[in-house]
Amino acid sequence: MPSRPPTFRPPGWKPPQQRRKEHDKARGSASSRGYDADWRKLRARFLKANPLCCVTGCGERATDVDHEESIRKRPDLRLVWSNLRSMCHRHHSARTARDQAFGRDRG
Numbered sequence: 001m002p003s004r005p006p007t008f009r010p011p012g013w014k015p016p017q018q019r020r021k022e023h024d025k026a027r028g029s030a031s032s033r034g035y036d037a038d039w040r041k042l043r044a045r046f047l048k049a050n051p052l053c054c055v056t057g058c059g060e061r062a063t064d065v066d067h068e069e070s071i072r073k074r075p076d077l078r079l080v081w082s083n084l085r086s087m088c089h090r091h092h093s094a095r096t097a098r099d100q101a102f103g104r105d106r107g
């Protein structure tokens with residue numbers, strides 16, 4: 001990396017990476033919303049173990065992993081295997097839409 005010319009930095013200046021991290025923490029980051037690397041890994045493993053939609057009679061290949069207890073309600077269950085359900089995209093969308101319509105307390 002070529003060295004940068006000196007730049008004026010106001011007191012309290014932080015590198016962008018750190019600033020972003022703190023900003024994310026303050027507003028509820030991607031990870032607290034449930035979509036960080038840990039989640040993606042767990043999700044992939046879960047889909048491999050549960051390849052079909054959990055909705056009775058559906059039998060479609062699952063593409064989405066749903067949180068039975070919503071992350072909003074139970075952030076502690078975000079990465080808990082027993083709180084997950086495989087769903088096909090159609091059922092997951094339907095569930096998400098319905099849940100959001102009803103006061104956002106699930107989903």
Ligand SMILES: [Zn+2]
Binds near residue numbers: 059091
């Ligand atoms: Zn389905």
